Amino acid sequence: MSVENYIVLACVLFTLGAIGVLVRRNAIVVFMSIELMLNAANLAFVAFARMNGNLDGQVIAFFVMVVAAAEVVVGLAIIVTVYRSRRSASIDEPNLLKY
Amino acid sequence: MIGNGAVVLAEGAPSLQPLTAATGVFGYLWILIALPLFGAAVLLLGGRRTNKWGPYLGVLTVSLAAIYAIILLVSLMGRPAEERAIGQTLFEWVFVGGFSVPVALQLDQLSMVFVLLITIVGSLIHVYSLGYMEHDPDRRRFFGFLNLFIASMLLLVLADNYLLLYVGWEGVGLASYLLIGFWQWKPSAAAAAKKAFIMNRVGDVGLSLAIMLIFVTFGTVTFDSVFAAAGEANESTLTWIGLLLLLAACGKSAQFPLQAWLLDAMEGPTPVSALIHAATMVTAGVYLIVRSNPIYDGTAFALTAVVIIGVITMFMGAIIGSAKDDIKKALAGSTMSQIGYMVLAAGLGPIGYVFAIFHLLTHGVFKANLFLGAGSVIHGMNDEQDMRRYGALRTVMVITWITFMCGYLAIIGIPPFSGFFSKDDIIHAAFEQNLLVGVCTMLAAGITGFYMTRMVIMTFFGKARWPDDAHPHESKPVMTIPLIILGIGSVVTGAALLYWGNIESWLEPVTGIEEKPLPIPAIILEGITLAVVLIGVAIAIAKYRKEVPVEAPKGNLLTVAARNSLYDDAINDALVVKPTYVLSDGSVFVDDRIIDGTVEGSARFVGGLGSRLRRLQSGFARSYALLMVAGAVIVVAILYLARLP
Numbered sequence: 001m002s003v004e005n006y007i008v009l010a011c012v013l014f015t016l017g018a019i020g021v022l023v024r025r026n027a028i029v030v031f032m033s034i035e036l037m038l039n040a041a042n043l044a045f046v047a048f049a050r051m052n053g054n055l056d057g058q059v060i061a062f063f064v065m066v067v068a069a070a071e072v073v074v075g076l077a078i079i080v081t082v083y084r085s086r087r088s089a090s091i092d093e094p095n096l097l098k099y
Numbered sequence: 100m101i102g103n104g105a106v107v108l109a110e111g112a113p114s115l116q117p118l119t120a121a122t123g124v125f126g127y128l129w130i131l132i133a134l135p136l137f138g139a140a141v142l143l144l145g146g147r148r149t150n151k152w153g154p155y156l157g158v159l160t161v162s163l164a165a166i167y168a169i170i171l172l173v174s175l176m177g178r179p180a181e182e183r184a185i186g187q188t189l190f191e192w193v194f195v196g197g198f199s200v201p202v203a204l205q206l207d208q209l210s211m212v213f214v215l216l217i218t219i220v221g222s223l224i225h226v227y228s229l230g231y232m233e234h235d236p237d238r239r240r241f242f243g244f245l246n247l248f249i250a251s252m253l254l255l256v257l258a259d260n261y262l263l264l265y266v267g268w269e270g271v272g273l274a275s276y277l278l279i280g281f282w283q284w285k286p287s288a289a290a291a292a293k294k295a296f297i298m299n300r301v302g303d304v305g306l307s308l309a310i311m312l313i314f315v316t317f318g319t320v321t322f323d324s325v326f327a328a329a330g331e332a333n334e335s336t337l338t339w340i341g342l343l344l345l346l347a348a349c350g351k352s353a354q355f356p357l358q359a360w361l362l363d364a365m366e367g368p369t370p371v372s373a374l375i376h377a378a379t380m381v382t383a384g385v386y387l388i389v390r391s392n393p394i395y396d397g398t399a400f401a402l403t404a405v406v407i408i409g410v411i412t413m414f415m416g417a418i419i420g421s422a423k424d425d426i427k428k429a430l431a432g433s434t435m436s437q438i439g440y441m442v443l444a445a446g447l448g449p450i451g452y453v454f455a456i457f458h459l460l461t462h463g464v465f466k467a468n469l470f471l472g473a474g475s476v477i478h479g480m481n482d483e484q485d486m487r488r489y490g491a492l493r494t495v496m497v498i499t500w501i502t503f504m505c506g507y508l509a510i511i512g513i514p515p516f517s518g519f520f521s522k523d524d525i526i527h528a529a530f531e532q533n534l535l536v537g538v539c540t541m542l543a544a545g546i547t548g549f550y551m552t553r554m555v556i557m558t559f560f561g562k563a564r565w566p567d568d569a570h571p572h573e574s575k576p577v578m579t580i581p582l583i584i585l586g587i588g589s590v591v592t593g594a595a596l597l598y599w600g601n602i603e604s605w606l607e608p609v610t611g612i613e614e615k616p617l618p619i620p621a622i623i624l625e626g627i628t629l630a631v632v633l634i635g636v637a638i639a640i641a642k643y644r645k646e647v648p649v650e651a652p653k654g655n656l657l658t659v660a661a662r663n664s665l666y667d668d669a670i671n672d673a674l675v676v677k678p679t680y681v682l683s684d685g686s687v688f689v690d691d692r693i694i695d696g697t698v699e700g701s702a703r704f705v706g707g708l709g710s711r712l713r714r715l716q717s718g719f720a721r722s723y724a725l726l727m728v729a730g731a732v733i734v735v736a737i738l739y740l741a742r743l744p
Contacts, residue, residue, distance in 0.1 A: 021724050091720050098718030 006047035013040035027079045027089045031072075038068050116608045118186030118205060118259075118323065124174045125185045128204045131167060131214065132257065134160040136250035142243030150239045154232075157242030158225045161249055165218035168211075175211055180608060183208055186259060193262070200320060205259030209609045212456065212602075213256040213386060216463045220378050221249050223581040227471050228370040230577035231478060241281060241368065248274035252379055256386060260321040261310045264387075268306060268351070271380045272299045278375060279367040291363035298360040302350015306387075309343035312336070326393035340394055341401025345408065348384025352438050355411045359667040361435055362419070365427040369474030372427055377434045377470050378463040385438065385459055388445040389452050392610055395445075402446050409443025410539050412436070415665055417546035421553065422661030424651055425484045426473045429554050430466070433510065436543060437462050443540065444525045451528045452610035457602050458521035464592045465509035465518060468585035472503035475578055476558060479571040486557040487649050488566055493559040495571045498579045500559050502586030507555050509589040511548045511632050517593030526628055531615040541631050548635030556643040564649050 013036055020033025042061045049057025083089050121128055138160035142153045149156070175183050184207035193200040206214070225245060232238040251270025258264040280292030314320055316336050317328045329337065348354065353361035364376045375381070388395065388405060395402050413436050420432025441459050444451035477484055479496060493500040509516040512523060522544060530537030565571060573579065596602045603612060617624065651662075660666060715726075 018728055022721060022728065025721075095718030095720075099713040099716045 003047050003051045007044060010040045010044040010047070013037075013043065025090045025092055027082070027091045030091055031075055031079070035068065035072075038064055116181060116184045116207070118184050118207075119182045121185050121187035121204075121206075124170060125187070125206065127167075128171075128185070128187050128206055128257065129189055131164050131171075131218075132204075132250050132253045134164045134167075134250075135246040135253070138246035139243050139250060142239055142246065147239075153239040154229055154242045157246050158222065158229060160246060161218060161222045161225050164249070164253070165215075165222045168214045168218045171206065172211055172215060175206070175208075180604075183608065197318075198314075200260060200262050202263060203259040203321075204257045205322065206257060207609055208605050209386075209390065209456065210256045212460055212606075214253060216460055217249060217252050217256070217379050220463055220467050220585075221245075221252075221374060223584055224370050224374040224378075224467060224471065227373075227474070227578050227581040228368075230575050231370055231474055232368065235368075237281075241278075244274055244277045244281070245371075245374065248278065248375060248380070252383070255383055259323070260319075261313060261325070262320050265306060265310060268347075268383065269303065271375070271383065272296065272303070272351070275299070275364070275375050275380055278371040279364045281367055281371065285366065287363075288366040291360075291366040295360040295364050298357050299350045302347045302357055302384075305343045305346025305350065309340050309347060312340050312343065316340070322390070329393040329397055332397065334398055337394055337397040338400045341391075341398045342404060344387055344391055344394070345401060345405055348387050348442065349408060350384075351387075352381050352384030352442065353412075353435055354384065354408050354439065354442055355415055358412060358415065358435055359664065359671055362423075362428050362431050362664050362667075365425070365431050369427065369470060369477060372431070373467045373470030373474065376431065377466040381434060381438055382441065382459045382463065385441040385445055385455055388442065389455055389610060392449070392452055396448065396611075402448055405446030406443050406533075406536060407446075409439045409441070409446055410536060411439070413439030413443060413539070413543045414546075415439075417543050417550060418657070418661045419664050421546060421550040422654070422658045424486050424662075426476065426486050426489075426554065426558065427470075427484055429486070429550065430470055430473055433469075433547070433550060434466060436547065437466065437510070440522065440525055440540065440543070443536065444528060447528050447532045447536075449611040449613035450532055450615065451525065453603050453606045453612055454521065454524040454528050456606060456610070457596060458518075458525055460596060460602075461509065461517040461521040461589075461592045464585060465506045465516075465589040468502060468506035468582065468589045469510065471578070471582055471585060472499050472506060475499040475574045475582060476503075476571075478574055478578070480565065481569050483566060483569060486554065487647060487651065488564050488569075489558045490561045490565070490647065491559070491563040492571055496559075496573050498573060498582060502579075502582040502589075503555070503559070505586040505589040507551050509593070511551050511636065512544060512628070513632070514629075515590075515594055517589055517591065517596075520593035520597050523625055523628060527617065527621065527624065530619075530624060531617055534618065541628055544628055545631040545635035548632040549639045552636045552639035553643055556639065557647055561643070561647055564647065 017033045017035075017037030017040060020036065021030050024030050024033065042064050045057040045061045045064070047057075049055060049061075079089060082094055086093060138157050142149055142157060145153065175185075184205065186203060186205050188201045188203040190202050191199065192202045225242070228238075228241065228245065232241050235241065248271060251267050251274055253267075255264055255267030255271060258267055276292050276296040279295050280289050282288045283292075310320060313325055316332055317325045319325060346357075349357045361376060361381065365372055367376070395405070416432045416435030416437070416439055418432075420429050420436060423429040423432055437458070441455040441462070444455035444458065476489065476492060476496065476499060479492075479499075480489065483489075505516070509518040512519040514520075522540075526537060526540045526544065529540045574582075606612075653659075654662070663669075
């Protein structure tokens, strides 16, 4: 298969993720959308690594996974804390930090 | 010309005379300055402890200096003419790289006559002050200041370089300020002191700029080296130096346009007016010009400026002196006028230098005489200074009257009184140089005759117009004896200096001398001058013989102008003070509105922009995300478009 298919798939996934971040209110779902965007990027990396015949892209993909894991830890902790205080996981409600 | 009889005079500018080392009696030159300085230090630092004997110490130090000065004169006269310039280096003062200014004294023929004038007239005035200031609780301070003045003035005339001269110059300015404002509880005296100080500052700027220019041009400020090199300097530089020195002289000598302070300076005690504002300090400008004669020899333009200033001031002073009713202010106008004579004579070049100094010396004596006489009158009249309240004082103040008459005859130039010789010499020199200037000096001599006669008639003759509480009486011997000595001086100084002292050949090594043929025979010129003076006297007699009203009559336009000192304050106000206010108001406006406006305006703009932009921080995380996506899309779009061919 040519590399274009992978790239198109990655773009579709990324767009889905982005739309998910923008339109969903539930913090958990927004979080999952972010994961989707990250993995779309990973897919593109791996595809390019395959195309170029070296391992650089794959190494980057691993890095992204590690960082994503760490981010999930912190992000979920924040979501849980917010839920505890507000009894809601909506990301529109905690809007105190503004002008 | 009078009195050049047997003396053979070298023509033209002098070749510089070399300084001889100070040996023997000259080895202690510094004591001249140190004596009054010591007196000043003891009196001013000693506090009330010295109240009792302080004034006597002040008199003593100056008298000792006078005695030493006479010894110096005798020794100097015993030397051959070419060894009469003595130099003594005391210590290194400024020493930076190649530039060095020592504190060095120079006693030559010119300094010598000044030292004599300062110390002798100074000690007489000190003695007189013992009587005049007898009842003043602060007289210790007064004598301290007088001593300080004498020390500074001696430093001024003994300095051998411009920088040291400047120290003395500022010293006399300070002493003058302190003494004008001596009665500092009087607001008018305090204001007069400030006025004198500030107007003198204008002249001092001229002197300091001149010294800088001299240093830049010649690389030194020592008189000898500067004058030796003056011949080779280019003319425009010399002109600038000359004009700046003239500005300095105008400030110190109350010449137009810096003359306004002198009349107000009469707020000081009368001995101060006599010593500082008539006999010595105000002549420092003339000294400066004559001392710098090698510089002026190279610049006809600056010399002409000196003459013009002299002529203007001569007339202004005479006109002001003719209308003032305050006896001291009338005398102050006369001082301005007489110094105008000297400045004018100095501006004539080598023809006139000697006579400027000659007139300065005789004037120093007879004007001190007149001022002290006026002081004696004021003292006897309960501090009344208005001549319209005097009259008939000759009956009660015989000694004051007779000595005042000596001074009077001297100043109007009746032979053989001293002023006749010196003033006639100036008139001669003026006629030799320029007919117009000559006629001016002659006219001014006539006005001198008028205002002095007016003063004498109003004060000593006519009917008594005394205030009810006044009981005029003759002053004590401590005041009359100096008056008598100065009165005799007014009679004999002129002839003595000219015939016995040979002032022309005495000063010639310093100033040079030059003679030109007179357009008319000298004897006729003298006759005409005398006639003009007598016409002035006759007009005054005709005008003031009848009853003098106690209230000043309205007077014509010129009289009113002269009473207001020719509106000098108003003119200064309009030309300098007001524009300065306008300039400072304008500067404040520019600073407040334009400079501060720009800075504050830009700050306000940024602040306003910020307060609008912060509305974007809505607190909704999803709108931030949308912005990020939009931004990313834009960035990608730009990158993509930029890659197109």
